[in-house]
Amino acid sequence: MFNKVLIAEDLDSISVAVIQALEMLSVVEIHHAKYCDDAYLKIKKALLDKVPYNLLISDLSFKTDHRENKLTSGEELIEAVKKVQPDIKTIVFSIEDKSFRIKSLFNTLGINAYVSKGRNSLPELQTAIQRVYENEDKIISNELSHTLRGKSIFEIEAYDISLLKLLSKGYILDEIAKELKEAGISPNGSSSIEKRINKLKVYFKASNNVHLIAITKDLGLV
Amino acid sequence: MFNKVLIAEDLDSISVAVIQALEMLSVVEIHHAKYCDDAYLKIKKALLDKVPYNLLISDLSFKTDHRENKLTSGEELIEAVKKVQPDIKTIVFSIEDKSFRIKSLFNTLGINAYVSKGRNSLPELQTAIQRVYENEDKIISNELSHTLRGKSIFEIEAYDISLLKLLSKGYILDEIAKELKEAGISPNGSSSIEKRINKLKVYFKASNNVHLIAITKDLGLV
DNA sequence: GATCACTTTACGGTTTCCCGTAAAAAACTT
DNA sequence: AAGTTTTTTACGGGAAACCGTAAAGTGATC
Numbered sequence: 001m002f003n004k005v006l007i008a009e010d011l012d013s014i015s016v017a018v019i020q021a022l023e024m025l026s027v028v029e030i031h032h033a034k035y036c037d038d039a040y041l042k043i044k045k046a047l048l049d050k051v052p053y054n055l056l057i058s059d060l061s062f063k064t065d066h067r068e069n070k071l072t073s074g075e076e077l078i079e080a081v082k083k084v085q086p087d088i089k090t091i092v093f094s095i096e097d098k099s100f101r102i103k104s105l106f107n108t109l110g111i112n113a114y115v116s117k118g119r120n121s122l123p124e125l126q127t128a129i130q131r132v133y134e135n136e137d138k139i140i141s142n143e144l145s146h147t148l149r150g151k152s153i154f155e156i157e158a159y160d161i162s163l164l165k166l167l168s169k170g171y172i173l174d175e176i177a178k179e180l181k182e183a184g185i186s187p188n189g190s191s192s193i194e195k196r197i198n199k200l201k202v203y204f205k206a207s208n209n210v211h212l213i214a215i216t217k218d219l220g221l222v
Numbered sequence: 223m224f225n226k227v228l229i230a231e232d233l234d235s236i237s238v239a240v241i242q243a244l245e246m247l248s249v250v251e252i253h254h255a256k257y258c259d260d261a262y263l264k265i266k267k268a269l270l271d272k273v274p275y276n277l278l279i280s281d282l283s284f285k286t287d288h289r290e291n292k293l294t295s296g297e298e299l300i301e302a303v304k305k306v307q308p309d310i311k312t313i314v315f316s317i318e319d320k321s322f323r324i325k326s327l328f329n330t331l332g333i334n335a336y337v338s339k340g341r342n343s344l345p346e347l348q349t350a351i352q353r354v355y356e357n358e359d360k361i362i363s364n365e366l367s368h369t370l371r372g373k374s375i376f377e378i379e380a381y382d383i384s385l386l387k388l389l390s391k392g393y394i395l396d397e398i399a400k401e402l403k404e405a406g407i408s409p410n411g412s413s414s415i416e417k418r419i420n421k422l423k424v425y426f427k428a429s430n431n432v433h434l435i436a437i438t439k440d441l442g443l444v
Numbered sequence: 445g446a447t448c449a450c451t452t453t454a455c456g457g458t459t460t461c462c463c464g465t466a467a468a469a470a471a472c473t474t
Numbered sequence: 475a476a477g478t479t480t481t482t483t484a485c486g487g488g489a490a491a492c493c494g495t496a497a498a499g500t501g502a503t504c
Contacts, residue, residue, distance in 0.1 A: 011317075012344050016242070017235040034341045063319075063340055095233075097285075117233050118285055119256045125235075170433025172460065189483045198463080208490085209461075210431045211392025217439040394490060411453045416492080430460085431491070 002089075002133055004029040004051065008039035008058040008077055009093070014117070018057065018093065021122050025129060036062055036071035043081050043088070052085060055132065057125075060094040078109050089132050091115060093125060098220045106138055113139035156221065159185065160200060163193065164222045168213050224311075224355055226251040226273065230261035230280040230299060231315070236339070240279065240315065243344050247351060258284055258293035265303050265310070274307060277354065279347075282316040300331050311354050313337060315347060320442045326380075328360055335361035378443065381407065382422060385415060386444045390435050 005027050009015040015032050022030045031053075033039035039058070046052050060074035071077045078090055091113040092105055105111050113128040115121055124141040131139050162185065166176045173190045180188035187193070197209065206212035216222050227249050231237040237254050244252045253275075255261035261280070268274050282296035293299045300312055313335040314327055327333050335350040337343055346363040353361050384407065388398045395412045402410035409415070419431065428434035438444050 010341055011236070011339050012341060013239040013339055013347075014233070014235045016239045016344070020238065063317075065341070095285075117235055119232050119234060119287070122234050122238070167432055168436035170429035170436070172430070174460090187482055191483050191485085192481080194462080195482085201462095207392035208394070210389055210435050213432050213436050214390035214392070214439060214444070217436060222436070396490090409452055413453050413455085414451080417452085420493080 001025055002027055002054040002129070004046070004053045005031070005055045005057065006039060006042055006053045007032045008036060008056065008074065010034050010059065010062045014059075017122060018125065021126050022129070025126060035067065035069055036073065036077040037069045039077055040071055040080055044084055047085055053088060055089045055091065055129070056081060057091045057093055057129075060092060060096055075105070075109065078111065082110070091125070091128055091132060093117060093121070096220065101220060102140070112137055113141075115141040160196065161221060163197060164200070164213065164216050167197070167209060168217070168222050223247055224249055224276040224351070226268070226275045227253070227277045227279065228261060228264055228275045229254045230258060230278065230296065232256050232281065232284045236281075239344060240347065243348055244351070247348060257289065257291055258295065258299040259291045261299055262293055262302055266306055269307055275310060277311045277313065277351070278303060279313045279315055279351075282314060282318055297327070297331065300333065304332070313347070313350055313354060315339060315343070318442065323442060324362070334359055335363075337363040378422075378425075382418065383443060385419060386422070386435065386438050389419070389431060390439070390444050 005022055007015055007018050019030050033042055043053055058074040058077055071080060090111045092111050093115045095117045097116050102114050112132045115125045115128050128139050166179055173194055176193055177188050177190040201212050204212060204215045206215055227244055229237055229240050241252050255264055265275055280296040280299055312333045314333050315337050317339045319338050324336050334354045337347045337350050350361050388401055395416055398415055399410050399412040423434050426437045428437055
């Protein structure tokens with residue numbers, strides 16, 4: 001089993017449970033950080049001292065408070081950590097359950113497992129740790145695996161997300177067109193953008209732009 | 223100390239920690255429900271058996287899954303519980319930190335304490351339980367008390383929330399007017415509604431309706 | 445009950461959204 | 475290379491949002 005594990009989790013109510021779960025797996029060294037910055041520093045320090053961590057278990061969202069932090073999310077933390085220690089194993093333990101976001105965690109960050117906080121997540125987390133230790137990869141906890149399978153024909157792409165983001169910032173069509181042109185993204189004619197937004201409205205069964213943003217906000221796409 | 227306490231919390235990672243915290247306060251009977259419906263049934267059953275709960279500690283948001291549930295949120299649960307057992311003490315333990323929503327919990331549901339899940343929430347939860355036991359009321363955990371003080375001049379009322387809710391459902395002005403008339407809420411002239419939405423746009427610095435909904439969604443108002 | 449302050453509603457003009465159609469451009473086929 | 479399909483862009487008309495102003499209603503005060 002892993003002998004040195006770091007947990008990045010802000011909620012104390014969750015971290016105590018995770019620590020307990022790790023103890024049951026007889027991990028000897030279990031460390032915990034409440035802020036991403038702290039977690040990053042611990043990993044760098046351990047690396048310098050030649051006693052690096054084998055595994056990082058991280059949440060995605062961290063509450064903001066009085067403290068100024070460079071790294072504010074699990075994504076940022078993992079990205080930064082992988083730069084200094086590419087061989088570290090990573091498990092994301094988060095409440096997030098939107099397939100779009102989880103997929104991108106595997107693809108862009110190369111995490112080893114994703115466990116969704118839920119009604120039976122502690123055992124799932126334990127088996128995920130076990131399987132990652134045995135060098136398995138791309139592990140998704142039970143509760144989620146079904147939602148990730150049922151994929152829709154119409155795949156939401158990064159382009160659609162940018163449109164939704166710009167819309168949610170209050171931009172009007174012409175402004176979005178201008179923005180995309182400057183960013184070198186195409187299609188960028190206001191008519192095409194209009195059409196694409198229309199597709200999104202059909203797909204999400206939204207009756208207008210306001211409705212569309214409300215729905216996609218709920219889904220965590222923006 | 224309370225001798226019979228019910229915890230309504232879906233995440234197992236959190237409930238084990240809360241149970242532990244209660245044990246430290248030497249609560250003898252600690253029960254736990256992962257679904258609002260289960261919690262409600264437990265409370266009703268205990269009441270019938272003449273061994274009622276003294277305290278309910280509830281989360282606000284519960285994940286949805288395959289199971290069909292009547293009660294889907296902590297608010298609904300507390301409202302239902304208070305109808306069958308008005309004297310029960312209630313503490314909300316949630317990640318929510320929007321002053322508007324917390325205020326309404328005290329005012330409309332009459333909860334006894336609110337503890338925000340955070341970096342030091344377990345001790346805060348313990349003292350809250352202690353103080354509720356000593357018949358103190360309207361307790362707000364440390365981390366939040368400051369944010370609730372700094373109040374704005376323009377108070378967002380329930381009326382505004384309904385407008386935003388209807389907007390986010392994709393309703394157009396005339397439809398909103400119609401809806402409000404049927405619900406007996408006034409003002410309900412489309413012009414007044416327009417003006418009110420305009421005030422909200424100024425207040426939230428939104429450039430149009432889409433932007434407004436994006437912002438208020440982020441704030442958790444809708 | 446007349447005056448004043450404030451709220452609610454009505455109305456009109458401009459802008460943007462919404463939606464269909466069609467032209468232009470690009471990509472693909474043979 | 476010519477034809478076909480698909481994607482992108484352009485255009486136009488009607489609906490809704492946007493924004494200012496004016497009228498009608500409401501309530502408090504004296």
